[in-house]
Amino acid sequence: MALVGGAPKLIALDVDGTLLSTGVGISARVGAAVKAAVSAGAHVVVTTGRTVLTTRPVLRELGLSEGHALCSNGAVHVDVARGEPVAIQSFDPGPAVLALRALFPEMVFAAEQVGVGIWATGHGPGEYSIGDFRLVDHRMLSSLPTPRLNGWWPAGSAEEMLRLLETFDVPDASWVHGEYGPWLTVSRRGVSKGWALEQLRLLLGVEPESTLAIGDGFNDREMLRWAAHSVAMAGSPEDVLALADEVTGHVSEDGVATVLERWFA
Incomplete structure (x- = not known):
């Protein structure tokens, strides 16, 4: 993987099917890998289809107390420290x-x-x-x-x-x-995880080549296209696997940790 500086500086992580199995907590190994990435100075951004309300417990479980989260498939940008939205992309339903x-x-x-x-x-x-x-x-x-x-x-x-x-x-x-x-x-129209991550990348001043995304669903496709290096979870739909630069282990095998541990001990 060719990333500027050797390690990703902006890391986008899906939740269900990636960080955890729905209804099951985050494993100790995955939690430790995320904490190590944050301690090393990387921006770890939970990027999910979940609402703000159902994302907050995930942020607490990961120990994320500051930074950014993207909810509702990128339509809601959350300030993690305050736990509140700072930008909402709404439409007339x-x-x-x-x-x-x-x-x-x-x-x-x-x-x-x-x-x-x-x-x-x-x-x-x-x-x-x-x-x-x-x-x-x-x-x-x-x-x-x-x-x-x-x-x-x-x-x-x-x-x-x-x-x-x-x-x-x-x-x-x-x-x-x-x-x-x-x-x-x-x-x-036009709002997706990938769109929201690009707005955040520009805000943070991170080089495009220093971005990493890990996901498993159809709503992760734009995010995987956006990242300099994209990783799909084992068991993802074929359309998702085809977009990824790499396939990691299933969520039950701590696939996220397998990727992050390359750079973050």
Whole structure:
């Protein structure tokens, strides 16, 4: 790996499937590798599709007390020291909800209310144990800007959903589908983990050649393209593996630590 100075200075780490298995804590080895990177002066940036509320416990578990985190697939930039957003890339969910309802009449929607919780039109497969969970109708859900709109199609398949989404085009919206099952996330057009990391890189003054990203999902693709060196977790979808410069061990094998320990003892 050819990185300026020999070690990465800006390290982007996905959470679920990368730092930890959902519902399981971060391993001692991974936690130690992250702490060593921070102690060496690297900017370690948790970069996740999670909300601010569900990211905070991860930051605490890693012992990160300052720096930056990127939540909601890059739409929410968090000051770690304060635990609060400093920038939010919101969009009007109304047009997207209207277009998706035309394609998927049974779709269940969930819109993030930053720092508060989730508004949803029904119960989906996700867990919203942190923050307020409020059941609303489509009109109420569409009434406020949001950085992230999730849609789950309980009656369909992922393959059929992707086929129908070929006709989905809302001017202010981008979307990414999930790895497992018929669900997707809609955000402001152009906003992604990779986009947010580039804004942060410029802010921090880090050379492009000193960037490292590790992830495992479809929402990590722009992040992997952005990094000077990109690493996919074993077990990632083929589309993700194809983008990576390297494949590390599965999350259960402490794949993140295997990479970081090259530079940070």
